[in-house]
Amino acid sequence: MKLIDNWRSRLSDYSTIALAVSAATIALWSTLPADWLQYLPTEWVARATGVVSLFGLLGKFVKQDKQ
Numbered sequence: 001m002k003l004i005d006n007w008r009s010r011l012s013d014y015s016t017i018a019l020a021v022s023a024a025t026i027a028l029w030s031t032l033p034a035d036w037l038q039y040l041p042t043e044w045v046a047r048a049t050g051v052v053s054l055f056g057l058l059g060k061f062v063k064q065d066k067q
Contacts, residue, residue, distance in 0.1 A: 013064055018056025022049050 010016055029037075029045045 014059025014062060015056040018052050018059055022052045022056065025049050025052065 004010070025045065026049060029040065032040070
C-alpha cells in the first residue's frame with residue numbers, strides 16, 4: 001500500500017473531516033459516564049453519526065477548490 005502524492009491536501013476535504021467527526025463522536029460517546037448516557041440515547045448518537053457520515057459521502061462528489 002502506498003500513500004497518494006498529495007495526501008496532506010486530503011486532510012481538509014469534507015469527506016475526511018466528516019469521517020473524523022463521526023469517529024470522534026463514537027469515541028467520545030463511549031467514554032461518557034453511565035449516568036450521562038440516560039440524557040443521550042444510543043439512537044440519537046447512531047442517527048447523528050449516520051447523518052455526518054452521509055454528508056461525508058456526499059462531500060466526495062463536491063468540487064472543493066483549494067484556497
